[in-house]
Amino acid sequence: MAPSSALLLPLRLPALALAALLLCCAGCTSADSPPASLIAVAARDVEGGIVSEGDALYLPNVTACRDACASAPGCNLWIYCAAADGCMGSPGDYQRDLRKYRQCWLKYDKPTNRSAWPRSKGTKDQYTGWISGTTAAGVRDGSLPDVGYTRCYCSSSYIQNGYKFKGVCAKSSSGYGVSCYLEGSCNNPPQNGEDWCPSVQQCTTILDTDLDGKVLNDGDNTYVNSPEECCGRCTQTEWCNAWTWCSDPNGCNGGELFRFRQCWLKNADPTNPQPKGGYGNSTGWISGLRMAWMPKD
Ligand SMILES: *[C@@H]1O[C@H](CO)[C@@H](O)[C@H](O)[C@H]1NC(C)=O
Ligand SMILES: *[C@@H]1O[C@H](CO)[C@@H](O)[C@H](O)[C@H]1NC(C)=O
Ligand SMILES: *[C@@H]1O[C@H](CO)[C@@H](O)[C@H](O)[C@H]1NC(C)=O
Numbered sequence: 330m331a332p333s334s335a336l337l338l339p340l341r342l343p344a345l346a347l348a349a350l351l352l353c354c355a356g357c358t359s360a361d362s363p364p365a366s367l368i369a370v371a372a373r374d375v376e377g378g379i380v381s382e383g384d385a386l387y388l389p390n391v392t393a394c395r396d397a398c399a400s401a402p403g404c405n406l407w408i409y410c411a412a413a414d415g416c417m418g419s420p421g422d423y424q425r426d427l428r429k430y431r432q433c434w435l436k437y438d439k440p441t442n443r444s445a446w447p448r449s450k451g452t453k454d455q456y457t458g459w460i461s462g463t464t465a466a467g468v469r470d471g472s473l474p475d476v477g478y479t480r481c482y483c484s485s486s487y488i489q490n491g492y493k494f495k496g497v498c499a500k501s502s503s504g505y506g507v508s509c510y511l512e513g514s515c516n517n518p519p520q521n522g523e524d525w526c527p528s529v530q531q532c533t534t535i536l537d538t539d540l541d542g543k544v545l546n547d548g549d550n551t552y553v554n555s556p557e558e559c560c561g562r563c564t565q566t567e568w569c570n571a572w573t574w575c576s577d578p579n580g581c582n583g584g585e586l587f588r589f590r591q592c593w594l595k596n597a598d599p600t601n602p603q604p605k606g607g608y609g610n611s612t613g614w615i616s617g618l619r620m621a622w623m624p625k626d
Contacts, residue, residue, distance in 0.1 A: 363608045366395065367536045369462035371617060372455075372529050372557035374417065376448040377436030380404045386433045391460060391576060391615070392536055394433035398464050405465040406436040406447055411576050411615070412555030413590060416458030417451065425458055440465050454527035458555050460534060460615075507564050532560035532572075532617040538604045539611035540618070542571045542597030552590040556615050559592035563619060570619045571597040577613030588613075 369391070380403050388394050391409045398407035410416035410432045415425035440446050447463055507526045534556055545566055553559050556574045563569040573593040575581035581588040597603065599618045605611060 361608070363535045363538065363602070363604070365466075365468075366399075366464075367538060367609050369395075369460050369534045369536060371460050371532045371534050371555070371560055371615075372457055373447075373461045373531050374408055374450045374457045374459040375406050375436065375438070375461040375463075376450045377406045377438030379434065380437050381433075381435035383408070383410075383429070383432035383434035386435070387431045388433045389431065390613070394435075395462055395464070395536070397433055398435050398462075401435050403437050404435040405440075406438055406461065406463050408434040408436065408459050408461045410458055411460050412458030412557070413578075414458070414554040417455065419451075421451070425456075429458070440468060449531075454529040456529050456555075456557060458557070460556055526564070528561075529557065530560050530564050530619070532557065532563075532619060534560075534615050534617045535602075535604070535608065536615055537609045537612050538616045539573050539606065539614040540571050540595065540597055540616035541603040541605050542595030543568075544593060544595055545569055546592075546594040548573075548591050548593035551592045551594075553592045554590060556617060559594075560617050560619070562592055563594050563617070566594050568596045569594045570599050571595040571602065571616065573614050573616045575613055576615045579613070581611070581613040 380401055381397070386397070388397060388409070391411050394407045394409040398404040410429040412425065413430060415427035416429035416432070417424075418426045418429065438447060446468070447461065451457055507528070545568060546562075551562070553562060553574070556576065559572045559574040563572040572595060575588040575591045578589050580586040581591070597618075602616075602618060604616070
């Protein structure tokens with residue numbers, strides 16, 4: 330384990346800086362970037378014109394929803410409820426609707442760089458249960474990075490004792506809540522240079538992928554209902570910057586039923602993720618990096 334005396338104050342990365350960082354990977358020595366088709370964002374319900382109603386489209390898994398979008402004329406956004414305890418019906422709801430479980434909504438929205446795209450429905454720190462992705466090419470996340478209560482952005486990179494963190498909030502060094510270092514450009518930075526992070530994190534997810542890393546928890550005995558909840562556990566866990574959740578009720582690791590809903594918390598290099606067995610080869614596992622949306626190519 331890492332020395333526990335060290336302060337851990339990881340950070341949050343503006344989406345554009347992140348995009349630049351990841352794009353550079355095409356020319357550097359890190360592992361291949363994940364294919365755009367595998368990338369989605371947890372705890373996000375994206376806005377758009379409805380191409381197909383989720384009330385009428387229940388699919389067994391998230392990749393099936395993505396594929397449905399890819400083959401539906403006019404669709405460039407998909408939204409899937411992978412949360413076993415259901416998803417929010419509309420912004421501002423306080424309760425999940427179990428009937429939403431496995432609904433797949435297909436939508437269209439015009440990509441624009443005039444405003445945030447894909448546009449998010451609901452508030453930033455709302456546990457929606459939904460996971461969203463796009464089939465549009467060349468997308469950079471237009472959404473703003475999460476801000477703390479003082480509305481300062483967290484800074485973009487941080488290395489503590491050799492462990493890298495990119496764009497993440499993490500367990501506060503003071504032991505209370507979740508915090509991050511602030512960017513120097515904040516107008517009124519708090520005295521200690523920390524800020525509180527939103528309770529809900531919109532984590533980048535990579536479908537059908539089991540990211541490698543130093544395991545930080547007893548994943549065999551950690552069960553949560555949704556990818557965003559697994560990401561939330563990661564936020565609350567010292568050194569965690571990557572996580573893996575089994576989304577498939579038919580089990581993961583080739584059908585091990587008991588794996589469904591398992592949440593593994595890990596420490597990895599978020600700039601150079603190493604998928605076990607390759608991206609897209611670990612059917613049913615959803616892995617997340619503690620970063621915002623990654624660019625499409
Ligand atoms: C996902 O759903 C599709 C379409 O129903 C199916 O062919 C595929 O086997 C499913 N994948 C998993 C991991 O269950
Ligand atoms: C969109 O971005 C491109 C490249 O960054 C820029 O050239 C163009 O002017 C932008 N368009 C709008 C409407 O902001
Ligand atoms: C992923 O699976 C494909 C098809 O089974 C296989 O050809 C490929 O070698 C796998 N990738 C890795 C990195 O194992």
